[in-house]
Amino acid sequence: METLQQMGAGFGVAFTPENLLFVFIGVLAGTVIGILPGLGPMSAIALMIPIAFGMDPTTAIIMLAGVYYGAIFGGSTSSILLNAPGVAGTVATSFDGYPMARKGAAGKALAIAAIASFTGGTIGVVLLMLIAPALSSFAVSFGPADYFALMVLGLTAVVTLGGRNITKGLIAAVVGVMVSLVGIDSQTATLRFTFGMPELYEGVKFLIVALGLFALAEVFSMLARRGAGGADGAMTSLRLNRRDLGRIAGPTGRGSILGFFTGVLPGAGATVASFLSYSMEKRIAKDGDTFGSGNPKGVAAPEAGNNAAAVGSFVPMLTLGVPGSGTTAILLGALLVLGVTPGPMMLSDRPEMFWGLVASMYVGNIVLLVLNLPLIPLFAKVLKTPRAVLIPLVVVFCVVGVYGLSFSVFDLWLLLGFGVVGYLMRQNGFPAAPMILGLILGSMMERSMRQALQISYGDWTTFVTSPYSAALLGLTAIVLVWPLVKRLRSGPKAPAAGASPDGAQKEEDTASTP
Amino acid sequence: MFRARPVAVAAALASLALAATACGTGGGQQEDGGPxxxxxxxxxxxPAATGGGWDTLARTSGRVLEEGGLVDEPVQVVNKPGGGGSIGWAYVAQTPDTPTRLFVTSPPISLVPLMGGSTYDHEDFTPIARLATEYMVYLVPKDSPIESWxxxxxxxxxxxxxxxxxGGSSPGSMDHVALAGAVxxxxxxxxxxxxxxFDGGGEAMTxxxxxxxxxVVTGASEAAGLVESGDLRPLAVSGAERASTLPDTPTLQEEGVDFTYDIWRGVMGPPDMTDEQVAYYEDLFTDMTEEESWKKQxxxxxxxxSYMGSEEFGGFLDQSSTDSAEILMKIGLIEDEEGR
Known part of the structure; x- marks a missing residue:
């Protein structure tokens, strides 16, 4: 009841003409920046801080937050159309979004992304409103051992992302983990695999690898095909029918909830959330084997996940005063400059700000949907652009995006390098997605494991004495063993019934473990 | 319409980026004698990405300088991230003839070179002014059995x-040195x-x-929120005086430990600046720290x-660098004062 009352007051704050205007400006700027590959919400927010300075702090945070979730919302557009992720959180969207676009269903894919984003964002805000105060205890409940277990569970997605050839998928994932280790080791301050180049001290930036492996590699493939790939098929209807909506309802709902809670954990963020949502859906969907070749569920799940996570990452910032992601770290810095200390006292000291922000997110999400849906036919037409124009454009976007991150020419060479690697991987049947997954999760997994062991003085039981960690590792075991069990159950019947008593024995053993 | 827009935006961004990096070769020397x-x-x-401590310092300074009308020329903040600062330092060190190119700095300018992360250290630059300082705080969770320092x-x-x-950073960095020195x-x-x-003070406090x-050991202002809410209990601060944000927390010296640690912030310039150039900037930053908006920020x-002029700041840097080297040697991270 009290929450409702405060929410009412929050809408009062959000609906002042000034705040409505700035939430609109924020999400508009965010979507545009999100659509352009490589330009992330981080630099956008940093650029807008001077504008925010001198504003009422509530209005400022409403606008800056709008930039953030607006960018995640818009980021799917270039993932789907060009295979060039607009922001890191939308890499997973391209796995099925881009194949859909190539099959002529670009409009449909964009519409699904917009609806899933909207739903994810809105479910996130509802959860934020209802349980934010309680969530702060959830956000701190994850220790290093638990993060390690979460990352291990995430890595099992390699099996689902790897396509037909699991060996090649695993090789790609290991390479991804290796790339994630480059730089100053945070646990010992030792330089690893930097070859004396200061540009590598802080590691290889995720976006460079993603743009190289996906966008540039695609450009190279297009060039190699010399247009022999032909037209991308007829444009199908942009409208989603009731059946389409029914198909994506489940993935969207599950992705939203999983994404939100992943976002709440400091450090996990929208990218991890989108991968977790994607691989969960692929595993539980009846048509899971069509993921990766243009299944609408594969667009809905990560999009719902990353938008819900963007909202979830406000929980640690607003309730604890600690950033949950790189972008919220910048937001936090901006708030400090504006004279507001976000943290546990914010809810009681400045309720109008907290609830005003939450209410503005409802508004922002609606604005985003209204803003993006009518533009879809326009966006979809980008695919009708002749290759001769499209290819240079994609290259320009990638280069500008990467250069804008650090103003470093070195990074451009890295981009080119990963583009070539991505092309060679494609030619030889190595999937890129597991490599990206290894890159995202690898360093965090390693760091968490070493932190956990440092705290426990080398005692490995720390990974099973923490309930979260034990549960997550148990889940990992089930995920890995289940396909074997399924195969053993159905397998022996066909070729030689009763010929393998060993197999039957094993089946019983594994089945009893969970 | 759609096709034209992203191109225009991209072009605008590209030219912005160019403008940000292209300016500033050659000097600002004046031949006519005057100051x-x-x-x-x-x-x-x-020397870091947008959003961090150095970025905040640079942008705050730039804004106060421009809004206070203290400069005739605009002040442009340029981010040179990478290598824990070393990319930005190398950039400034390699342009000794550009006295209009300054950088904001803090203790990593001594620590990173000592730990082998940069070929340039504070002696390769011209100290201009120390501007402000902040202290470390040592905290425990609210229900911890640990009662005091x-x-x-x-x-x-x-x-x-x-x-x-x-702590929020790797071994041999500020948090670790402030802890090791105190114990x-x-x-x-x-x-x-x-x-x-851990990766940042926020994560460490969580x-x-x-x-x-x-x-946990972290910066005093960063911890203020969680102290106020009662989630964390401060044991001591590393300053010579109590921190204004944590007035009830004793200093290490009050607790009988002869150790202080400053997270100082300052401005340095390229090597070989002339006395006139240094004097100009000293005056400029003195004026800046007297501005109301600076004080508020x-x-x-x-x-x-904690303002210090060029000479005093230089002496302070030498001393704090020696102190840090000594602590790093005692932890066993480096072998001699030259670092590793």
């Missing part, structure tokens, strides 16, 4: 394994402490609030004024 003045925009380098020292003495202490001064072997590095580690950020 030196910059004849081109002042570049203020933040002395209590924690007793427990560490008994068995260092009893207390795991989180060493309290008579405990700093190599035996269980320091657990782990302490959740009870995953026994204590630094207070919000939890920084204390």
């Amino acid at each position: 030196w003045k910059p004849d081109r925009p002042i570049e203020l380098i933040a 002395g209590d924690m020292v007793d427990r560490l003495e008994e068995d260092p394994r009893q207390v795991s202490i989180a 060493e001064a309290a008579g405990i072997d700093p190599t035996a402490i269980n320091y657990v590095p 782990q302490a609030v959740g009870g995953h580690v026994d204590a 630094t207070k919000a950020l939890g920084w204390t004024d």
Whole structure:
């Protein structure tokens, strides 16, 4: 009841003409920046801080937050159309979004992304409103051992992302983990695999690898095909029918909830959330084997996940005063400059700000949907652009995006390098997605494991004495063993019934473990 | 219409990027004798990405300088991230003839080179002014059995394994040095402490609030929110005086430990600046720290004024660098004062 009352007051704050205007400006700027590959919400927010300075702090945070979730919302557009992720959180969207676009269903894919984003964002805000105060205890409940277990569970997605050839998928994932280790080791301050180049001290930036492996590699493939790939098929209807909506309802709902809670954990963020949502859906969907070749569920799940996570990452910032992601770290810095200390006292000291922000997110999400849906036919037409124009454009976007991150020419060479690697991987049947997954999760997994062991003085039981960690590792075991069990159950019947008593024995053993 | 827009935006961004990096070759020397003045925009380098401490310092300074009308030329903040600062430092060190290119700095300018992360150290630059400082704070979770700094020292003495202490950065960085220096001064072997590095002070504090580690060391202003809410209990601050944000927390010296640690912030310039150039900037930054808006900003950020001019700042840098080297040697991270 009290929450409702405060929410009412929050809408009062959000609906002042000034705040409505700035939430609109924020999400508009965010979507545009999100659509352009490589330009992330981080630099956008940093650029807008001077504008925010001198504003009422509530209005400022409403606008800056709008930039953030607006960018995640818009980021799917270039993932789907060009295979060039607009922001890191939308890499997973391209796995099925881009194949859909190539099959002529670009409009449909964009519409699904917009609806899933909207739903994810809105479910996130509802959860934020209802349980934010309680969530702060959830956000701190994850220790290093638990993060390690979460990352291990995430890595099992390699099996689902790897396509037909699991060996090649695993090789790609290991390479991804290796790339994630480059730089100053945070646990010992030792330089690893930097070859004396200061540009590598802080590691290889995720976006460079993603743009190289996906966008540039695609450009190279297009060039190699010399247009022999032909037209991308007829444009199908942009409208989603009731059946389409029914198909994506489940993935969207599950992705939203999983994404939100992943976002709440400091450090996990929208990218991890989108991968977790994607691989969960692929595993539980009846048509899971069509993921990766243009299944609408594969667009809905990560999009719902990353938008819900963007909202979830406000929980640690607003309730604890600690950033949950790189972008919220910048937001936090901006708030400090504006004279507001976000943290546990914010809810009681400045309720109008907290609830005003939450209410503005409802508004922002609606604005985003209204803003993006009518533009879809326009966006979809980008695919009708002749290759001769499209290819240079994609290259320009990638280069500008990467250069804008650090103003470093070195990074451009890295981009080119990963583009070539991505092309060679494609030619030889190595999937890129597991490599990206290894890159995202690898360093965090390693760091968490070493932190956990440092705290426990080398005692490995720390990974099973923490309930979260034990549960997550148990889940990992089930995920890995289940396909074997399924195969053993159905397998022996066909070729030689009763010929393998060993197999039957094993089946019983594994089945009893969970 | 659609096709035209992204191109235009991209072009605009590209030209912005070019403008940001292209300006500032050649000097601002004046041949006509009078006092030196910059004849081109002042570049203020933040050797880190947007959003961090250096970026905040650079942008705050730039804004106060421009809004206060203290400069005739605009002040441009340029981010040169990478290598824990070393990319930005190398950039400035390699342009000795550009006195309009300054950078904001803090203790990593001594620590990173000592740990082998940069070929340039503070001696390769011209000190201009120290502007503000902040202290470290040592905290425990609210329901921790550790009651005071002395209590924690007793427990560490008994068995260092009893207390795991989180910090927001890797071994050999500010958090670790501030911790090791303090326990060493309290008579405990700093190599035996269980320091657990996390990615940033926020993450380290979260782990302490959740009870995953026994204590945490971080910047005083960063911890103010969680102290106010009662989630974390401060044991001591590392300053010579109590911190304005934590007035009830004793200093280490009050707790009988002869150790102080400053997270100072300042401005340095390229090597070989002339006396006139240094004098111009000294005056400029003195004026800046007297501006009302500067005072308001630094207070919000939890920084204390601690202005030092070029010469004094240079001496301070030498001293704090020697002190840091000594602590790093005692932890066993480096072998001699030259670093590793």
